[in-house]
Amino acid sequence: MTASHSVLAQLNTGERAVALIGGDATDANLRRYLHGIPGIDAVGLEQRAAALGTRSIKTSSKKWAIDKIISLIDLTTLEGADTPGKVRSLVGKALTPDPGDPSCPRVAAVCVYGDMVPHAVAALGSAHSAGTDAGVNVAAVATAFPSGRASLAVKLADVRDAVEAGADEIDMVIDRGAFLSGRFAQVYDEIVAVKHSCRRADGSAAHLKVILETGELSTYDNVRRASWLAILAGADFIKTSTGKVPVAATLPVTLSMLEVVRDWHRLTGAKIGVKPAGGIRTSKDATKYLVTVAETVVEEWLTPGLFRFGASSLLNDVLMQRQKVTSGHYSGPDYVTMD
Amino acid sequence: MTRLAVPKTYKLYLGGTFPRSESGRVYEIRSHDGEFLANAAKASRKDARDAVVAARSALGGWAGATAYNRGQVLYRIAELLEGRRAQFMAEIVQAEGVTPAAASAQVDEAIDRWVWYAGWADKYLQVAGNANPVSGPYFNLSVPDPTGVVAIIAPQTGGSLLGLVSAVAPALVSGNTVVVIANETMPLSAISLGEVLATSDVPGGVVNVLTGSPAEMAPWLASHADVNALDLVGAGDLDWVHLEIDAAETLTRVLQPENGPDAASPSLARILAFTETKTIWHTKGLI
Numbered sequence: 001m002t003a004s005h006s007v008l009a010q011l012n013t014g015e016r017a018v019a020l021i022g023g024d025a026t027d028a029n030l031r032r033y034l035h036g037i038p039g040i041d042a043v044g045l046e047q048r049a050a051a052l053g054t055r056s057i058k059t060s061s062k063k064w065a066i067d068k069i070i071s072l073i074d075l076t077t078l079e080g081a082d083t084p085g086k087v088r089s090l091v092g093k094a095l096t097p098d099p100g101d102p103s104c105p106r107v108a109a110v111c112v113y114g115d116m117v118p119h120a121v122a123a124l125g126s127a128h129s130a131g132t133d134a135g136v137n138v139a140a141v142a143t144a145f146p147s148g149r150a151s152l153a154v155k156l157a158d159v160r161d162a163v164e165a166g167a168d169e170i171d172m173v174i175d176r177g178a179f180l181s182g183r184f185a186q187v188y189d190e191i192v193a194v195k196h197s198c199r200r201a202d203g204s205a206a207h208l209k210v211i212l213e214t215g216e217l218s219t220y221d222n223v224r225r226a227s228w229l230a231i232l233a234g235a236d237f238i239k240t241s242t243g244k245v246p247v248a249a250t251l252p253v254t255l256s257m258l259e260v261v262r263d264w265h266r267l268t269g270a271k272i273g274v275k276p277a278g279g280i281r282t283s284k285d286a287t288k289y290l291v292t293v294a295e296t297v298v299e300e301w302l303t304p305g306l307f308r309f310g311a312s313s314l315l316n317d318v319l320m321q322r323q324k325v326t327s328g329h330y331s332g333p334d335y336v337t338m339d
Numbered sequence: 340m341t342r343l344a345v346p347k348t349y350k351l352y353l354g355g356t357f358p359r360s361e362s363g364r365v366y367e368i369r370s371h372d373g374e375f376l377a378n379a380a381k382a383s384r385k386d387a388r389d390a391v392v393a394a395r396s397a398l399g400g401w402a403g404a405t406a407y408n409r410g411q412v413l414y415r416i417a418e419l420l421e422g423r424r425a426q427f428m429a430e431i432v433q434a435e436g437v438t439p440a441a442a443s444a445q446v447d448e449a450i451d452r453w454v455w456y457a458g459w460a461d462k463y464l465q466v467a468g469n470a471n472p473v474s475g476p477y478f479n480l481s482v483p484d485p486t487g488v489v490a491i492i493a494p495q496t497g498g499s500l501l502g503l504v505s506a507v508a509p510a511l512v513s514g515n516t517v518v519v520i521a522n523e524t525m526p527l528s529a530i531s532l533g534e535v536l537a538t539s540d541v542p543g544g545v546v547n548v549l550t551g552s553p554a555e556m557a558p559w560l561a562s563h564a565d566v567n568a569l570d571l572v573g574a575g576d577l578d579w580v581h582l583e584i585d586a587a588e589t590l591t592r593v594l595q596p597e598n599g600p601d602a603a604s605p606s607l608a609r610i611l612a613f614t615e616t617k618t619i620w621h622t623k624g625l626i
Contacts, residue, residue: 323564329589330388332565333395 008268013234014192016268020232030184034228040220040256049252052295053288062287066322067105069286069314070097072304074139074275076111076312077339078146078243084119087112091123093337094136098319100335101326107315108304109137109169113145114158117165129168131204137304139169139209143194146213146242148173152190159197162206169207170198171239176216179226187226191233209237209275212257215247220256227260237273239310248278249310251288258296265297274301277310283321286314312339348378349526351386351550352533354393355543361385366551368527371436379526382551384559387518390547391565394488394516397544402485402514410460412540413511417453419535420446426531427500434499434525449504455605456508463512463610471618478621483614485514486592487567490560492520492553493529494573494602500528502603506572507546509609515568518547518560522573526550553577561585568592568613572603 129135140162144150323331362383494502521529575596
């Protein structure tokens with residue numbers, strides 16, 4: 001890390017990676033670089049995360065947090081049993097989360113499988129953001145989600161398919177097998193290739209979220225290395241999990257990823273997003289993540305462009321909390337939609 | 340040789356576990372003559388909310404169990420009470436200041452009441468349900484279904500064990516799950532009953548016992564949108580009219596307070612108070 005902030009800020013992604021790694025993105029160079037990153041004090045990290053989880057958030061702050069959480073949700077349905085009708089009802093919920101209260105904000109995006117993108121785009125209609133800041137995005141999981149076990153050609157076709165169908169964001173999975181066996185260059189090249197496939201004919205590009213699947217990476221050190229690798233290769237967002245393995249997003253893992261994002265911002269001035277996904281089900285849990293973001297990077301990160309929750313059942317719990325704040329009495333599952 | 344006293348700090352019984360109050364508060368329980376007995380958790384409105392969540396998640400399993408199975412599970416509670424009658428008697432004597440004979444009679448009656456209600460589990464349907472005559476080739480059946488989550492304010496006077504059993508057992512018969520606020524000044528029987536339930540076959544979350552101030556928690560349970568019925572049997576000293584009004588806001592079924600020695604006396608009406616009648620039409624076979 002010899003190059004200065006101003007120099008790095010002017011380079012494009014590939015040149016920046018070469019400057020930082022100190023050579024081409026080969027296995028040897030990447031290993032030297034990634035293994036040179038200081039290790040994580042696991043006990044300290046977990047303690048810090050636990051401490052961040054004890055902040056007391058009351059009344060007006062809670063109200064703010066609830067609306068903020070809703071506006072940061074990627075409302076997700078990733079089931080084998082998904083149908084166009086299910087996607088339409090998901091979009092309906094994304095646009096009016098609480099039909100009884102028009103002041104309730106919209107979610108940031110709907111997240112679906114690639115073949116459901118046209119249905120999501122059609123259902124959103126004029127509410128589809130399509131590159132603007134207003135409206136709801138369509139995110140598609142691609143690259144043989146959730147395992148990522150397919151040839152590169154298939155993965156890239158998967159991505160192009162979703163982008164052409166109108167996806168604004170692509171959630172790709174890294175090849176955990178390659179990462180864990182030290183073939184860092186393969187992972188790096190794949191992310192670069194997927195990033196390239198995210199480009200549209202008009203020169204714009206879909207945002208790329210790189211799923212690290214932290215539940216399969218075993219150690220916090222691996223999470224930190226995978227985060228650096230993904231960002232070096234050009235990820236716009238780093239995402240914890242697919243939600244398809246037993247261990248999904250945890251607060252310590254998200255904290256360690258936020259620390260990478262903070263360091264990257266200090267190093268290059270560029271802002272990378274973070275998306276914890278899977279296992280965040282209650283408003284209380286989500287609030288802990290908001291606190292962690294605000295106290296690790298800065299509150300500026302709490303926008304849909306830089307922080308997201310990947311969740312399906314979280315929204316209902318947040319809506320019940322919102323109804324409690326509005327009406328003064330506890331709400332119940334009968335007062336939110338069944339998904 | 341004197342021994343140090345080991346006073347117990349009791350906890351709540353929520354979702355099959357024994358947590359402390361979320362608020363961290365406790366209050367002293369004293370015997371009838373003012374002697375310190377133990378500390379009990381003073382539950383807050385958030386504990387009440389957690390209890391409702393636990394009761395809601397247990398509802399499917401309990402209401403879905405066969406009536407025969409529910410009857411067996413309820414009968415097993417009576418068996419376990421019988422096995423721990425000495426403990427319940429001692430607690431009643433300390434708390435209420437009654438004679439051991441009176442305490443024994445109260446425990447007997449509580450056990451008998453469990454057995455009586457357990458027997459109803461696979462019978463109330465036949466009594467309250469009906470095959471209605473209709474002018475067409477249809478079976479038309481009315482059957483009682485459990486209401487859902489029932490919040491109960493246990494009797495605050497009279498026998499501390501008997502009052503609780505009389506209020507909780509009938510709600511369980513049809514498959515409802517229960518959040519009960521125990522007798523505030525004499526909660527030991529309720530907590531011990533929780534310990535009995537935890538080691539019986541009753542699934543966690545079917546009965547949730549809160550100790551503390553009914554005046555503090557009752558309004559939150561009454562207005563809670565996820566509570567389906569409210570048994571105010573022990574709420575006579577509270578501003579229960581307002582509780583009833585709050586409950587009406589979210590269409591909660593309400594049973595009004597009862598006083599006197601016959602409060603919550605065993606009856607089929609108490610079972611049916613927490614049921615909804617479901618009517619089904621079914622074509623007769625066209626053979």
